[in-house]
Amino acid sequence: MENKQENPSSQHVTPPAERSPETSAAGATGSATQEDVSIEASLAEAQAKIAELQEGFLRAKAETDNARRRAQEDITKAHKFAIESFAEHLLPVIDSLEAAVAHSSDDLEKVREGVELTLRQLIGALEKGRVVALNPVGEKFDPHRHQAISMVPAEQEPNTVVSVLQKGYVIADRVLRPALVTVAQPK
Structure with a gap:
């Protein structure tokens, strides 16, 4: 096994001072241009991503605002028409009372019976409510x-x-x- 050592002088490396200015400038310009293109591409990509995220944010914000507005309208309608179902249950009671007032009978037993039926109707309407x-x-x-x-x-x-x-x-x-x-x- 031989131990070979390479002679550093046997390799030919051009020292930086011996390089021609055109070669140095061309190499620097070439790598600088590649870096600039790469940076510009990354920047354009980042700006596109920002624009996409801003659009998504605006859409989400608009959807949230719409949902909040719809919920507020639903609450307003619920307050406004909460008694609607209860009132529907009371309408037959009103009809019975109006019929009793319109009826002219001297028979107190029939009047009492009508009042009892109307009272049961009213209690039923209240229980439904x-x-x-x-x-x-x-x-x-x-x-x-x-x-x-x-x-x-x-x-x-x-x-x-x-x-x-x-x-x-x-x-x-x-x-x-x-x-x-x-x-x-x-x-």
């Missing part, structure tokens, strides 16, 4: 649903409803009007 009467006789007194008028001595447990003076009403578990009640006093 989720308005339910509270009749809490015998229930534990609840200050959120009942309003105590007085406490009376009774055989029931203390703080239970003895009688209802005026019915209360709830709409979808929210008290519309508390029931006026008398409550059993403690013994």
Whole structure:
């Protein structure tokens, strides 16, 4: 195995000083032009991407604004026409009352019967609108649903409803009007 060392003088390298100015300038210009083209291409690509992202942002913003506007219109309509369904349930009650007023009968039993039917119609319309009467006789007194008028001595447990003076009403578990009640006093 021979150990060969190359003689550095055997390789011919042209020192920078010996290069001709045209060769140096041409090489520098060639690489500079390639770099400029590459930079310009990257810049154009980046600007196109920015324009695309801006357009996407504007579209998304417009869609969000449209969705917000539609939601606000829906809320406005819901507030404006919320009672529409309930009013539709009450119209037959109005028709019955108008028929009763137009009817001229001296028979009090028929008038009473008509009033009872109309009352049932009204209660049905209220229940369809989720308005339910509270009749809490015998229930534990609840200050959120009942309003105590007085406490009376009774055989029931203390703080239970003895009688209802005026019915209360709830709409979808929210008290519309508390029931006026008398409550059993403690013994």
